[in-house]
Amino acid sequence: xxxxxxxxxxxxxxxxxxxxxxxxxxxxxxxxxxxxxxxxxxxxxxxxxxxxxxxxxxxxxxxxxxxxxxxxxxxxxxxxxxxxxxxxxxxxxxxxxxxxxxxxxxxxxxxxxxxxxxxxxxxxxxxxxxxxxxxxxxxxxxxxxxxxxxxxxxxxxxx
Amino acid sequence: xxxxxxxxxxxxxxxxxxxxxxxxxxxxxxxxxxxxxxxxxxxxxxxxxxxxxxxxxxxxxxxxxxxxxxxxxxxxxxxxxxxxxxxxxxxxxxxxxxxxxxxxxxxxxxxxxxxxxxxxxxxxxxxxxxxxxxxxxxxxxxxxxxxxxxxxxxxxxxxxxxxxxxxxxxxxxxxxxxxxxxxxxxxxxxxxxxxxxxxxxxxxxxxxxxxxxxxxxxxxxxxxxxxxxxxxxxxxxxxxxxxxxxxxxxxxxxxxxxxxxxxxxxxxxxxxxxxxxxxxxxxxxxxxxxxxxxxxxxxxxxxxxxxxxxxxxxxxxxxxxxxxxxxxxxxxxxxxxxxxxxxxxxxxxxxxxxxxxxxxxxxxxxxxxxxxxxxxxxxxxxxxxxxxxxxxxxxxxxxxxxxxxxxxx
Numbered sequence: 001x002x003x004x005x006x007x008x009x010x011x012x013x014x015x016x017x018x019x020x021x022x023x024x025x026x027x028x029x030x031x032x033x034x035x036x037x038x039x040x041x042x043x044x045x046x047x048x049x050x051x052x053x054x055x056x057x058x059x060x061x062x063x064x065x066x067x068x069x070x071x072x073x074x075x076x077x078x079x080x081x082x083x084x085x086x087x088x089x090x091x092x093x094x095x096x097x098x099x100x101x102x103x104x105x106x107x108x109x110x111x112x113x114x115x116x117x118x119x120x121x122x123x124x125x126x127x128x129x130x131x132x133x134x135x136x137x138x139x140x141x142x143x144x145x146x147x148x149x150x151x152x153x154x155x156x157x158x159x
Numbered sequence: 160x161x162x163x164x165x166x167x168x169x170x171x172x173x174x175x176x177x178x179x180x181x182x183x184x185x186x187x188x189x190x191x192x193x194x195x196x197x198x199x200x201x202x203x204x205x206x207x208x209x210x211x212x213x214x215x216x217x218x219x220x221x222x223x224x225x226x227x228x229x230x231x232x233x234x235x236x237x238x239x240x241x242x243x244x245x246x247x248x249x250x251x252x253x254x255x256x257x258x259x260x261x262x263x264x265x266x267x268x269x270x271x272x273x274x275x276x277x278x279x280x281x282x283x284x285x286x287x288x289x290x291x292x293x294x295x296x297x298x299x300x301x302x303x304x305x306x307x308x309x310x311x312x313x314x315x316x317x318x319x320x321x322x323x324x325x326x327x328x329x330x331x332x333x334x335x336x337x338x339x340x341x342x343x344x345x346x347x348x349x350x351x352x353x354x355x356x357x358x359x360x361x362x363x364x365x366x367x368x369x370x371x372x373x374x375x376x377x378x379x380x381x382x383x384x385x386x387x388x389x390x391x392x393x394x395x396x397x398x399x400x401x402x403x404x405x406x407x408x409x410x411x412x413x414x415x416x417x418x419x420x421x422x423x424x425x426x427x428x429x430x431x432x433x434x435x436x437x438x439x440x441x442x443x444x445x446x447x448x449x450x451x452x453x454x455x456x457x458x459x460x461x462x463x464x465x466x467x468x469x470x471x472x473x474x475x476x477x478x479x480x481x482x483x484x485x486x487x488x489x490x491x492x493x494x495x496x497x498x499x500x501x502x503x504x505x506x507x508x509x510x511x512x513x514x515x516x517x518x519x520x521x522x523x524x525x526x527x528x529x530x531x532x533x534x535x536x537x538x539x540x541x542x543x544x545x546x547x548x549x550x551x552x553x554x555x556x557x558x559x560x561x562x563x564x565x566x567x568x
Contacts, residue, residue, distance in 0.1 A: 008244065015240050022233035026226055029562070033222045036567045050563035057559045065236050065552045071174065080186045088193040 021064045028057045166538040181546040212499045221566040231260030232555040242541045276492035285487035287349025297466040297479045355466040359438040363431040365413035367405040376424030386423035390416040430454040
């Protein structure tokens with residue numbers, strides 16, 4: 001974390017954020033379970049919804065708990081993570097390719113309706129959560145009333 | 160030589176070295192778990208419908224454990240925030256909370272979730288008629304249980320359908336009736352497995368018939384005498400060419416006697432004297448052991464199975480007796496049970512190992528030896544807790560993905 005983010009005010013703001021993210025994670029888990037219990041969905045749809053929620057939860061953990069959002073985003077971390085992601089995506093891609101290549105013996109095809117519903121939800125869920133995330137994170141840090149802008153301008157060392 | 164430790168971020172990487180190190184470590188962890196996740200996905204999409212034992216997981220317990228891990232993840236970052244404010248007491252408070260959560264997670268997993276699976280059995284029968292008969296016996300009472308308003312129930316088949324469509328036929332790729340169609344297919348062909356606890360079994364009590372002694376077997380008379388006396392027989396009678404029966408031994412004793420006497424040159428045959436009911440829960444039973452042949456008869460004649468989901472309304476489970484000759488396969492939910500349980504134990508086991516490692520590191524950081532760093536160099540200790548936090552969040556992250564894929568999909 002960079003020096004400008006070491007002020008007590010910012011820490012208080014962070015702590016509030018941590019509680020909020022904890023709440024979001026709990027809510028995400030509850031939603032996952034409720035959706036599963038309440039609706040009997042076809043597998044692809046259930047997979048997309050479940051993994052989309054997991055992805056959003058993961059995003060919150062990385063961005064805020066692991067305070068990636070405030071780290072200096074040099075090639076070191078981001079590059080490493082992008083590389084691992086590519087590795088993972090490649091692996092999954094190969095799997096899907098293998099599976100798609102094999103004839104689906106004895107297994108029913110996914111109907112257009114469910115495929116469309118899955119695609120829609122798969123896009124809408126992460127999109128809405130992303131908007132939420134951005135809103136939450138772009139909330140400015142609280143500043144003292146007397147000198148609002150001074151904190152950012154003067155790089156305060158840790159007290 | 161002491162390795163110099165830098166607390167300040169390096170200008171070229173923008174991070175202090177420890178943090179860069181932990182991120183690189185986490186990247187390698189992503190690959191490790193990523194490989195397992197990909198394997199899981201490959202196995203999952205490749206599985207025939209009705210073979211993925213999904214609904215066997217207890218979602219409530221899984222979700223509870225997820226909450227526990229989320230809480231611990233939050234506590235660990237709060238502990239760091241306290242250190243950042245120079246408050247060691249606050250750090251200790253949150254850190255103990257984190258450790259408590261982590262321990263609770265492991266306790267639930269290792270003392271409840273895993274052992275429960277070893278206690279449950281799936282029993283496949285080899286004849287559709289017997290399958291249906293067993294369902295009829297086991298579920299009749301539950302199925303016909305009067306509802307609150309009127310004395311009417313559902314048929315056994317409907318009851319079983321409701322149970323199994325949430326278990327094995329959860330996946331439906333062809334609309335809302337998909338799982339029912341799959342259930343009907345399995346019901347008609349009798350390939351549904353009965354599942355429940357084995358409450359007892361009927362095991363053979365064995366007579367060991369000792370026949371003629373073969374003098375050419377390369378064993379001296381004295382050694383043969385000793386062997387038959389040790390097995391509880393009459394030595395003189397045996398060596399004079401007479402036959403005798405060692406009566407009513409249990410399986411292990413009979414097998415030991417058979418081996419020892421066979422080595423001593425006697426002709427030995429085992430036969431079943433009678434069957435005795437054992438009211439005990441067998442651990443790690445496997446089909447070959449159950450179906451073992453003793454003089455043409457099975458070692459275990461029948462098993463007493465308390466079917467899952469057959470509550471008679473008073474909290475009792477109805478027991479049914481199944482003859483072993485009808486059983487084609489029997490297995491607890493151990494790794495051998497299915498591909499799902501194979502990879503389930505691999506992934507959750509690896510994750511649990513990470514949690515355990517985390518607990519050890521956290522305890523170290525609570526001990527005087529770990530806290531000494533705080534008194535020497537506060538910023539260094541704070542950084543140390545931050546890097547540990549990064550690892551701990553990663554462990555939480557893995558579980559965030561594990562929960563839906565293992566418990567729900």
